[in-house]
Amino acid sequence: MKEFGKVAVLMGGFSSEREVSLNSGAAILAALKSKGVDAHAFDPKETDLSELKTQGFQAAFNTLHGSYGEDGTVQGALEALGVRYTGCGVLASALGMDKYRSKLLWQALGLPIPPFAVLRDDSDFAKVEQELGLPLFIKPAAEGSSVGVHKIKQAGELQQKYRELRAQNLHGEILAEQFMSGGEYTCGVINRQALPSIRIIPANEFYDYEAKYQRDDTVYMCPSDLNDEDEKLMRNLALQAFAAIGGGNNCGRVDFLKDADGKLYILESNTLPGMTDHSLIPKAAKQAGIEFADLCIQILKIAYEVQ
Ligand SMILES: Nc1ncnc2c1ncn2[C@@H]1O[C@H](COP(=O)(O)OP(=O)(O)OP(=O)(O)O)[C@@H](O)[C@H]1O
Ligand SMILES: [Mg+2]
Incomplete structure (x- = not known):
């Protein structure tokens, strides 16, 4: 896919989620290469971001999780440099990282939050x-x-x-x-379409750091256990919640909780979800018939569209 030109996969970075980012980045790099994209690893911790211009990159595939990569900072730097990039822009990234201000938005729109x-x-x-x-x-x-x-x-x-x-x-x-005791779910979105929901059953009492990254006994159900009506509702809420923070047609994830009566609530949004081949978005995409490498190409394509 020569039409994309030279693409930098931004990975690693400065946050506490550096290791997760390196894993996502490696998976994306391999996927893009398998599709014939001229993709290269780029770690802003090792190489100054301004080198993207001097090294002739046409686009940055952003997979820097956490602060700097996910909170609007790197997005602002890339805007200033004039390098197109994948994923949410400055505003949606900053809002997505702020659980309080995203709740205020959802609340104002009448969306259900705990x-x-x-x-x-x-x-x-x-x-x-x-x-x-x-x-x-x-x-x-x-x-x-x-x-x-x-x-x-x-x-x-x-x-x-x-x-x-x-x-x-x-x-x-x-x-x-x-406290919402009825279970935990997540729903991915891309191109203003929702992916099938995933039910998360944490191995620990709740989905803490250990359950997320260090244990392999967390259960992920996709398709989830939602009935058709709730599946439709969750997909709809995910699209509305993501649109509310300004996610546009980018890829993101909205997390949900159910209360004891089975009512759904929006927990939080993620504007830069994990992209290792066992992460949640790739799992949901697969269930929708989209292979990992094709998902990466879809995400890259959005960066080339006029938003
Ligand atoms: N109100 C709640 N009721 C039940 N469980 C909750 C509630 N809030 C949080 N949890 C549990 O704690 C976990 C972490 O909370 P939350 O998702 O709000 O923060 P976070 O995971 O640190 O944020 P991020 O996903 O951005 O890293 C959830 O996945 C869920 O298992
Ligand atoms: Mg969370």
């Missing part, structure tokens, strides 16, 4: 525990990979956990969120 509260030093923690009920979840609004996410089970524990998180000087607000 009841939540923003915690501050002077919050009435006992009241929050009472209103949201126990157990509840506490989480920083701007971290990823389940960092800082805790399940609060006992009265009085919320304030103590809040103080611990505050002391870590994390970016952004700290949120308390009602």
Whole structure:
């Protein structure tokens, strides 16, 4: 596929998700090459981003997870350099990383989100525990990979956990969120179409860092266990939630929770989902009949379209 010219697969980078990014990048690089794309690995930690221009790259396939790669920073740098890139732009990337501000948007549009509260030093923690009920979840609004996410089970524990998180000087607000006990799902989108949903059954009590990256006994069901009506609803909500943050026709993922009564709620959006060949988007794409290499080509093509 000579029409793409020389393509840099941006991988590695500076975030705590560097290793995951290197895995995604290696899978994408191999896939693009298998389709005849003139693709090359490019690690911004080793080579200054400005080299993309001097080395004659036509496009950057962005697979830098976490801060810098996923939060709008690298997107802004690429815009300034005038290099086209895959995935969401500056605004959607920044919003997607901010759980609080994306919730506000979804709430304003009437989309279902779990009841939540923003915690501050002077919050009435006992009241929050009472209103949201126990157990509840506490989480920083701007971290990823389940960092800082805790399940609060006992009265009085919320304030103590809040103080611990505050002391870590994390970016952004700290949120308390009602516990949704009915199961966890995710739904991918690309080109304004939703992919089949996936049910995630974590090996640990919840889908924490260990369950995500270090254990191989998390169960992923695709097709999931949703009935036709809920499958349709989830796909629809995923498209609406992704459109709300400005995801356009790019590829992304929206995560969902079910409550005890089986009602669906939007948990969060991901604007730069994992792309190893055992990641969730590739799994869902496969279920929809799209092979991994073709998925990579679809994502690359979007970067060449006028948005
Ligand atoms: N309100 C909730 N009810 C039930 N489980 C929850 C709730 N909030 C979080 N969890 C559990 O904790 C996990 C991590 O929480 P969340 O997805 O909000 O943060 P994150 O994974 O750190 O963000 P990112 O996906 O951007 O890395 C979820 O996958 C889920 O298993
Ligand atoms: Mg998550």
